[in-house]
Amino acid sequence: xxxxxxxxxxxxxxxxxxxxxxxxxxxxxxxxxxxxxxxxxxxxxxxxxxxxxxxxxxxxxxxxxxxxxxxxxxxxxxxxxxxxxxxxxxxxxxxxxxxxxxxxxxxxxxxxxxxxxxxxxxxxxxxxxxxxxxxxxxxxxxxxxxxxxxxxxxxxxxxxxxxxxxxxxxxxxxxxxxxxxxxxxxxxxxxxxxxxxxxxxxxxxxxxxxxxxxxxxxxxxxxxxxxxxxxxxxxxxxxxxxxxxxxxxxxxxxxxxxxxxxxxxxxxx
Amino acid sequence: xxxxxxxxxxxxxxxxxxxxxxxxxxxxxxxxxxxxxxxxxxxxxxxxxxxxxxxxxxxxxxxxxxxxxxxxxxxxxxxxxxxxxxxxxxxxxxxxxxxxxxxxxxxxxxxxxxxxxxxxxxxxxxxxxxxxxxxxxxxxxxxxxxxxxxxxxxxxxxxxxxxxxxxxxxxxxxxxxxxxxxxxxxxxxxxxxxxxxxxxxxxxxxxxxxxxxxxxxxxxxxxxxxxxxxxxxxxxxxxxxxxxxxxxxxxxxxxxxxxxxxxxxxxxxxxxxxxxxxxxxxxxxxxxxxxxxxxxxxxxxxxxxxxxxxxxxxxxxxxxxxxxxxxxxxxxxxxxxxxxxxxxxxxxxxxxxxxxxxxxxxxxxxxxxxxxxxxxxxxxxxxxxxxxxxxxxxxxxxxxxxxxxxxxxxxxxxxxxxxxxxxxxxxxxxxxxxxxxxxxxxxxxxxxxxxxxxxxxxxxxxxxxxxxxxxxxxxxxxxxxxx
Numbered sequence: 001x002x003x004x005x006x007x008x009x010x011x012x013x014x015x016x017x018x019x020x021x022x023x024x025x026x027x028x029x030x031x032x033x034x035x036x037x038x039x040x041x042x043x044x045x046x047x048x049x050x051x052x053x054x055x056x057x058x059x060x061x062x063x064x065x066x067x068x069x070x071x072x073x074x075x076x077x078x079x080x081x082x083x084x085x086x087x088x089x090x091x092x093x094x095x096x097x098x099x100x101x102x103x104x105x106x107x108x109x110x111x112x113x114x115x116x117x118x119x120x121x122x123x124x125x126x127x128x129x130x131x132x133x134x135x136x137x138x139x140x141x142x143x144x145x146x147x148x149x150x151x152x153x154x155x156x157x158x159x160x161x162x163x164x165x166x167x168x169x170x171x172x173x174x175x176x177x178x179x180x181x182x183x184x185x186x187x188x189x190x191x192x193x194x195x196x197x198x199x200x201x202x203x204x205x206x207x208x209x210x211x212x213x214x215x216x217x218x219x220x221x222x223x224x225x226x227x228x229x230x231x232x233x234x235x236x237x238x239x240x241x242x243x244x245x246x247x248x249x250x251x252x253x254x255x256x257x258x259x260x261x262x263x264x265x266x267x268x269x
Numbered sequence: 270x271x272x273x274x275x276x277x278x279x280x281x282x283x284x285x286x287x288x289x290x291x292x293x294x295x296x297x298x299x300x301x302x303x304x305x306x307x308x309x310x311x312x313x314x315x316x317x318x319x320x321x322x323x324x325x326x327x328x329x330x331x332x333x334x335x336x337x338x339x340x341x342x343x344x345x346x347x348x349x350x351x352x353x354x355x356x357x358x359x360x361x362x363x364x365x366x367x368x369x370x371x372x373x374x375x376x377x378x379x380x381x382x383x384x385x386x387x388x389x390x391x392x393x394x395x396x397x398x399x400x401x402x403x404x405x406x407x408x409x410x411x412x413x414x415x416x417x418x419x420x421x422x423x424x425x426x427x428x429x430x431x432x433x434x435x436x437x438x439x440x441x442x443x444x445x446x447x448x449x450x451x452x453x454x455x456x457x458x459x460x461x462x463x464x465x466x467x468x469x470x471x472x473x474x475x476x477x478x479x480x481x482x483x484x485x486x487x488x489x490x491x492x493x494x495x496x497x498x499x500x501x502x503x504x505x506x507x508x509x510x511x512x513x514x515x516x517x518x519x520x521x522x523x524x525x526x527x528x529x530x531x532x533x534x535x536x537x538x539x540x541x542x543x544x545x546x547x548x549x550x551x552x553x554x555x556x557x558x559x560x561x562x563x564x565x566x567x568x569x570x571x572x573x574x575x576x577x578x579x580x581x582x583x584x585x586x587x588x589x590x591x592x593x594x595x596x597x598x599x600x601x602x603x604x605x606x607x608x609x610x611x612x613x614x615x616x617x618x619x620x621x622x623x624x625x626x627x628x629x630x631x632x633x634x635x636x637x638x639x640x641x642x643x644x645x646x647x648x649x650x651x652x653x654x655x656x657x658x659x660x661x662x663x664x665x666x667x668x669x670x671x672x673x674x675x676x677x678x679x680x681x682x683x684x685x686x687x688x689x690x691x692x693x694x695x696x697x698x699x700x701x702x703x704x705x706x707x708x709x710x711x712x713x714x715x716x717x718x719x720x721x722x723x724x725x726x727x728x729x730x731x732x733x734x735x736x737x738x739x740x741x742x743x744x745x746x747x748x749x750x751x752x
Contacts, residue, residue: 044531071346072346072349072353077353148543151349152349152542152543155534155539155542156539156540156542156543157539158539160539191552231542234352234353234359238360238363238530238533239530239531241360241530242526242527242529242530242531243530245530246523246527246530249519249522249523250523252519253516253520253523256512256515256516256519259512259516260512260513260516263508263509263512264509264512264513267307267504267509268307268740268741269307269740
């Protein structure tokens with residue numbers, strides 16, 4: 001048996017070595033990486049930091065929201081435990097800045113005196129409205145590209161948080177040998193290296209009320225944290241409960257093992 | 270039942286009940302007094318673990334169905350509603366989603382345990398075959414369930430898998446359209462898949478009852494592979510195996526819950542968090558990990574079978590792949606008769622044992638092939654050379670180009686003056702699909718060649734006369750001489 005296992009290991013190592021060689025030969029794009037400080041939400045005791053999420057929300061609202069929707073997030077979620085920790089009054093104020101469809105009115109009219117559909121300020125129960133009326137409008141305004149919804153973006157990409165952070169900080173000039181498509185931008189982290197989205201973050205794109213310096217890395221870090229929260233809003237609760245469950249199971253396993261030894265002590269087996 | 274009933278009604282009510290519906294007697298004889306070989310190891314705890322998995326999937330699944338909507342326009346959103354707004358919805362969904370992977374992890378261990386200890390052999394052939402039916406039903410249920418979130422992988426997995434049926438001549442396409450409920454995967458597919466995903470677990474439950482019934486007729490196999498000779502070989506199921514199974518179940522739960530709470534999406538595909546889009550095909554369509562070996566078998570056959578030296582094709586590659594896929598599971602039904610050895614446990618089969626581990630390597634290898642792109646190059650010898658060969662003043666000249674396009678452009682330019690010919694010298698490439706084919710052949714060779722032949726030519730080691738003797742002498746046989 002040991003012989004079989006050894007042969008298997010050697011074959012496995014050989015195949016893996018070949019595999020690595022092929023990958024290097026193909027010249028793969030740079031691998032997504034985490035920021036130097038790492039992510040507060042990773043690990044067994046992972047959690048979000050309210051100030052980071054609030055700064056990230058500011059980046060989303062001032063930069064991303066121009067093109068990207070947040071379909072599955074409601075304004076009320078901004079006040080949920082384990083989230084950015086806005087107060088309900090703050091959430092009301094944030095929601096009031098957005099317009100959502102309203103009408104028909106009591107006369108059955110759907111258009112106002114200017115011939116535009118009725119709108120009203122959003123309330124906490126509303127979901128973030130999309131910047132576009134439909135996909136066609138989105139594409140028409142973005143040279144044919146469709147900006148994806150961001151609610152789940154960090155779960156909808158491999159290694160999502162690192163990918164997003166790397167993408168946002170990874171824009172650079174295209175190497176000379178790359179033939180760029182029309183209206184495309186070079187980013188080594190994007191599949192195919194050519195992305196329709198122009199570089200969204202520049203030094204000082206937003207002004208943080210808490211005085212944090214708005215470097216590209218800082219904004220990318222904050223908005224990635226925020227979008228991790230939109231994708232996985234129950235993460236803190238999950239990891240906290242996980243610790244309790246695992247601790248309980250360890251104790252239960254120990255007790256059951258002891259019971260097992262007791263029950264079987266007189267049986268030859 | 271294979272043994273005398275030892276149930277003693279204790280109270281007046283139990284006597285009254287026992288005379289009318291002896292359900293307490295059945296429970297007592299089946300799960301309490303049931304005589305069980307005393308030498309079962311931890312690999313035998315997975316039967317109980319699997320029962321637990323089935324119950325967990327049914328309970329969480331019924332709860333999810335209360336909040337899920339099987340309409341293509343809002344199915345994805347309803348899953349997000351469960352994740353965000355339903356109380357503990359995220360927990361229930363992650364337990365269910367990770368649960369499917371854990372269910373398959375357990376069933377694969379259970380199956381390989383049966384293979385190692387010969388649990389499929391007389392008198393347990395039907396027990397084994399019922400198990401294979403459960404396995405097939407599990408695969409169908411898992412596939413149907415994977416479609417329900419209506420993400421990109423859901424949609425495209427449904428498209429790819431239902432397309433398998435179109436390989437069948439004449440009736441294939443009508444069958445596929447009937448299954449899908451239209452000419453392409455859409456809302457009718459989703460609604461019927463939801464209905465069937467709710468139905469099949471109860472069918473599984475029914476077959477599990479038959480599986481357990483058959484088990485209780487023949488009794489457990491055991492690591493020694495020797496049948497029970499008498500009461501000295503057995504102990505009652507309760508408390509001995511209830512406590513051992515409970516301990517093993519909690520160890521299993523530690524792994525299960527570690528995934529649920531710390532890596533709930535590690536076993537899934539990120540593309541399934543993108544809503545289904547019939548107009549955008551994902552770069553790689555892959556099933557969940559537990560179906561990858563079968564996916565590899567399906568895709569590894571890329572040649573037609575025809576009459577040599579003619580263009581007549583008898584079986585197209587696509588159909589051949591489907592046949593191989595079906596055969597890879599059907600062969601499991603024949604296993605009890607393909608294995609010609611009378612010795613059950615591989616402990617006493619020195620020649621068969623290495624083949625068993627090789628078979629595990631083959632299955633894992635197939636899983637790897639299934640996960641990768643079939644075109645992926647594993648070994649390349651040499652470089653592609655696109656050459657233009659022509660003659661200048663009586664001297665043959667050959668010019669090498671990196672791409673065929675460059676070369677063709679050159680020839681076109683040249684052809685105004687001289688006649689040049691294109692010669693391709695392509696590098697030798699060993700690709701994933703080739704490895705897949707080798708492993709597919711190895712998979713079938715294990716069942717169709719190794720098991721029948723080794724059983725005949727092998728000299729088994731001496732076996733203990735009884736379980737009692739195996740236990741007293743220590744479960745391990747004397748070390749074999751080096752081979």
